[in-house]
Amino acid sequence: MIWRSQLRVPWPENRCIVCLGAGPLCEEHLIPQSLGGCLTSEFLCSSCNSRLGHNLERAAKSDPSVLLAVRHLSKQIPSLAGELLESHPHIGYSERGAAPGYVKNGAFRVRSQSLDDGSIIQPTDDAAKSITTILKRAGYEKSPIERAVAALREAPENKRVEVAPILEIVKWRTDRIALDLSKTKMMNPLIPAKIAFEFLACHAGTAIYDEVPQLSEVRQALCTMETVSDSIRVDRLSSNKYKPFHGICFEGNDPHAIVQVRLFGWLAFRVHFLKLSIGGPRFIYTHRLDTGEEHAAIVDKPRR
Ligand SMILES: [Zn+2]
Numbered sequence: 001m002i003w004r005s006q007l008r009v010p011w012p013e014n015r016c017i018v019c020l021g022a023g024p025l026c027e028e029h030l031i032p033q034s035l036g037g038c039l040t041s042e043f044l045c046s047s048c049n050s051r052l053g054h055n056l057e058r059a060a061k062s063d064p065s066v067l068l069a070v071r072h073l074s075k076q077i078p079s080l081a082g083e084l085l086e087s088h089p090h091i092g093y094s095e096r097g098a099a100p101g102y103v104k105n106g107a108f109r110v111r112s113q114s115l116d117d118g119s120i121i122q123p124t125d126d127a128a129k130s131i132t133t134i135l136k137r138a139g140y141e142k143s144p145i146e147r148a149v150a151a152l153r154e155a156p157e158n159k160r161v162e163v164a165p166i167l168e169i170v171k172w173r174t175d176r177i178a179l180d181l182s183k184t185k186m187m188n189p190l191i192p193a194k195i196a197f198e199f200l201a202c203h204a205g206t207a208i209y210d211e212v213p214q215l216s217e218v219r220q221a222l223c224t225m226e227t228v229s230d231s232i233r234v235d236r237l238s239s240n241k242y243k244p245f246h247g248i249c250f251e252g253n254d255p256h257a258i259v260q261v262r263l264f265g266w267l268a269f270r271v272h273f274l275k276l277s278i279g280g281p282r283f284i285y286t287h288r289l290d291t292g293e294e295h296a297a298i299v300d301k302p303r304r
Contacts, residue, residue: 007285007294009041009202016045017201017208018052018222030198031246032057032191035066035263036080036289039248043201048223055225056191062088063187065238067179069264072242076290082106089180094172095158100180108177124171128152135164189234190225192269196259197222199248199285204278214275233272242266244289249299253277264289 014023028044031037034057044052060066061084074081085103092101092108099121101110112122120130128149135145148163155161157173197218201208208215217231243265251258257273282299 006038006040007296009039011041011043013043013206013209015209016048017043017198018048018219019045020209020211020219021045021047028053028198030195030248031261031263031287032060034058034061034084035246036077036287037246038287038292039285039294041198041202043198051225052194052222056188056194059185059188060191062184063267064181064184065267066187066263067181067184069242069266071179072266073244073264073289076244080289085179089183090177091180092172092174093176093178094174096170096172099172101177103177108174110172110174124152127169131163131167131169134167138166140164186236188225189232189236189269190221192234192261192271193218193232194222195248195261196269196271196273199250199259199261199283200257200273200276200278203250203280203283207278214273217275218273231273231275233274235270235272237268237270239266239268245286246289247284247286249284250278250282252282 011025014025015021016023016025023045025042025044026046026049027040027042028049029037030039030041032053067084067088070077070081070084074085090101090103090108091098092110099110099113101108103109109123110121112120112126114120122130131148131152132145135148144164148167151161151163152169152171155163155169155171157171160168160170162168214231217229221227221229221232245262245265247260247262249260249262251260251270257276257278259271259273260268261271262268283296284299285294285296287294
């Protein structure tokens, strides 16, 4: 089966599969929409959807592996890469130093900041305003202020220039920019666990509501989002190649239910539901991020 439009898994009940609360249920993206995911179903209540959505999706898109994968794939998935990379902090490097900033419409823009030595770093177009304010406060007349602003415009890059007797500037040239990965965190393992649990629900149907300990513990972990429980283990794997696709595969029940979640072809998780077995046919789902094509198929042969 191949879909070019968004694939939506039909859901027969009006009860949330995580908190078991009554509906109304809302549309849920199995793979976070912030990562380009488009497979949906309606099996979460709005409270679980927003809790899982807000906390986990935000964490997913600042995972350093996700950012690096997206940067590698930026030619193949330019719009998603633009969205993910431009919302993330960058560092601009110049021969005068390095400064934090961000990328907007493909161009680096430094963040304004005051340094301990009394100097200010800011975008060049803002600097003209600051020069005017500083000199006005110091009692300067209009014409020396205009000369100072003109001197800023004409200043050579990377050279210290006096624009007024009390003020010097350096117009940095940004030679290179890089993602600022210093404050990023590896993805919470509950993100792949959530994707895998929802994919299992697509297999299990209403059996996912069974109030047995092995399912209750998984639901509890997704409700509290504090830790992966004794019922789930998430192994982080990686292949050697970035590819513009996401995939989810139910690998079978040997020795317990295992779901593989693969993001950007490269970042992969094997989610073990240590106390669960799920019957029925197994599915594999893939979504090509460059063409938008989704593919779901039954996997016939059990895999060891
Ligand atoms: Zn709920």
